[in-house]
Amino acid sequence: MGQQQGGDEALSTAPPSRSWSILGGSLANALHTCTSGRPRPFTVSNNSLRSALQQLECYFTWPLLKDDVDLNDLEEKIGYQIEFLIKARIRSYNLLSYVCHLKNSNEEALRTLQKAEEEVKKYHPDEIARRSLVTWGNYAWIYYHMERYEEAQTYVSKVENSCKKLSSTPHWKAQLPEIYAEEGWALIKFGEKHYERAKICFENALQNEPNNPEFNAGYAIAMYRLQYHFKSQRQSLELLKRAVELDPENTSVVALLAVKLQDLRQTDEGERYIEEAMKKTPDHPDVLRYAAKFYRRKGELDKAVKILKKALTVTPNSATLLHQLGLCYRSELIQLKKAEIHPPQEQVDRLIELCIFHFKSAIDKKTTFFHSYMDLANMYAEGKRYKEAEDTFQKAFQVNNLSNNDKQQFYYCYGNFKLFHVKKESEAIEHYIDVLKIKEDSFYSSKCKNVLEKLLEKRIQRGSRDAADFGRLGLVHNLSGEKHQAIKRYEEALALHPDNEDYLSALCELRLSISN
Structure with missing residues (x-):
């Protein structure tokens, strides 16, 4: 995993225990508060300040690495979210400030945090401290990276003092639920590897x-x-229904x-929901994207294309929408x-070129778009x-x-390319085996088992004396x-290649498993 850039060394993740009382005490020690409780003049070392900073709950202490995302694409998505999701603006500005920092634009990051503060004052005037802890944590980190240590200390102290007040009753010894949720939203934005967390x-x-x-x-x-x-x-279906019930808007x-209803073959019910969503928010990019996916999978391609073209007028730089058009x-x-058994080649060529154009356009907008690389x-x-x-294919694997x-x-796809297009069966088999070496049940592992069994059996029936064919089939x-x-x-493989350690080990394990 790459290290976070933009002035950061590798950051520790949030501490396992998230008690505000523990946080306050640690910050007090790190900042050398005097017996009166008032901070001394700034003489704390950078190491002590950084130790305090690492205990804050904000984007800089969550496992959000620059290498996990395409920053330009993420910045574009945050912009749409700020425009269309008013309730999410505070966390959107917080996330945007972090993206600005990763792009080495700390002054812009500070201006973005000011907008987050304005949103807090506007929508939560009675809960400013509670709603600002993440924002202040981001401020502290950005000032630290700008080597403006007094300002960094000021914001660390604001967090510390607010935590002390918020933890005046036992209820506040646990982390605020808003901060758990904000971390959850941020992790979703930074990709699949973070979904479980x-x-x-x-x-x-x-x-x-x-x-x-x-x-x-x-x-x-x-x-x-x-x-x-x-x-x-x-x-998943029940959770989505619950979420819609709580907030139908x-x-x-x-x-x-x-x-999701369409996934479960409840298309008619799903269509009622999709039409309702489009009626309420006809220009919402996410709604249009899901609607296009719904109608593409339903087979109403003209309607899907029309929806996507409308969505692109709202968000013209969306890699996701361009990819969906290609699909x-x-x-x-x-x-x-x-x-048609023999469709007109002119129509085939036109559609292939349209696909290629849109998949390439999506990659131009989002250079880490793995699925668009594969489709291209x-x-x-x-x-x-x-x-x-x-x-x-090579570029896809470098993502x-x-x-x-x-x-x-x-x-799996690379194996299919080798097998069906360039007619290199042995190389295809190697790639299908690579799928199975990743020990995770999936659509692709199931397909590869079936393909490999057929290919290897045919090779053996044709008289193959290659031990690898028997070993792979084993x-x-x-x-x-x-x-x-x-x-x-495996016994047949060993007869052709005696003393092969891999075959011997596999055979031994299999015999033991049967005897037990």
């Missing part, structure tokens, strides 16, 4: 306020993003519920090929532009911090729970 943040927030609409919305979204980890998607969550043209290409590579292959396909699911998708049977078939294939 985001879920935990929202669970913690909900312990104190189980009926809070914002916390329920965040929890539902986090669980929706994590849904591929669960055997059942019902939990949150149309982005209403639209997400519609997509619409890809769906049209698939429909054309299904409808596959479309180059479809157009028999194999050199460009190969180059794009930082790919999840296991992403890596499995890469190896691996596939083993992963499928077919232990006796796996033992047979």
Whole structure:
């Protein structure tokens, strides 16, 4: 994992214990407060100040790394959020200030935090301290990086003093639920690897306020993003329904519920929700994006394209919308090929070029857009532009911090490219095996098991004497729970390659598992 840039060394994550009383005491020690409780003149060392800073709850102490996101794309999304989600403006300005810092624009970061303070005064005049702790933490860190240490100390002291007041009763010994939730939202913005932690943040927030609409919305979204980890998607559906029930005016969550209903083949009910969301907020980018996805998957491609083009007039630099347009043209290409055995080549070429144009445009806007790279590579292959396909596959794999699911998708698609387009079966088999080496059940691992079994069986039936073919087939049977078939294939592999340690080890483990 890359280190955070913009003047930061690697930052520690938030401490496991988040008691405000502990925080206050630590800050007091670090800042050398005198017996009267008043801070001494600023003589504290940078190390002591940094120790105090690392105990603040703000974007600088949460695990949000520059390498996890495309900063320009994230900045663009925050801008739309500020415009369309008034209730989220405080946390949006806080996040934007952190992005500005990562882009080495600390003065702009300070101006953005001033806007966050204005929002607090406007919407929470009776809770300024409670609602400003994250903002003040960001201030302290930014001033620290600007080497304006007196200002940094001032904001650390503001946090400390506010925490002491807020923890005057036992209720305030636990972290404020708003801060748990704000961390959860930030983690979602920084990508898939953070979704599990985001879920935990929202669970913690909900312990104190189980009926809070914002916390329920965040929890539902986090669980929706994590849904591929669960055997059942019902939990995600129920959480989204709960969030909509608590806040029916949150149309982005209403639209997400519609997509989830469609996932579960409840399309008619989903369509009622999607139409309701578009009627209430016809220009909301998230609503339009989900609506386009809904109608693309329903097969109403003209309607989906129309919605996306409207959305692009609102947010013209959205990589996600450009990618979605490419998916619409890809769906049209698939429909054309299904409808006609020999579709007009001119129409095929036109749709391939439209897909390529929009996938490339999405990558231009978001250089870390892994899924757009994959779709672009596959479309180059479809157009028999194999050199460009190969180059794009390589760029896709260089995207930082790919999840296991992403890596499995890469190896599966790359294997298909080698097998079906450039006719290199042995290389394809290597890539399918790479999918299985990532020990995570998924759509891609299931597909690879089936493909590998067929390919390897055919090679053996054609008279293969390559021990690797038998060993790989043994691996596939083993992963499928077919232990006796796996033992047979490993024994055949050993007969061709005696003393191979991998085969011996696998065979030994299999025999032991059967005997036990």
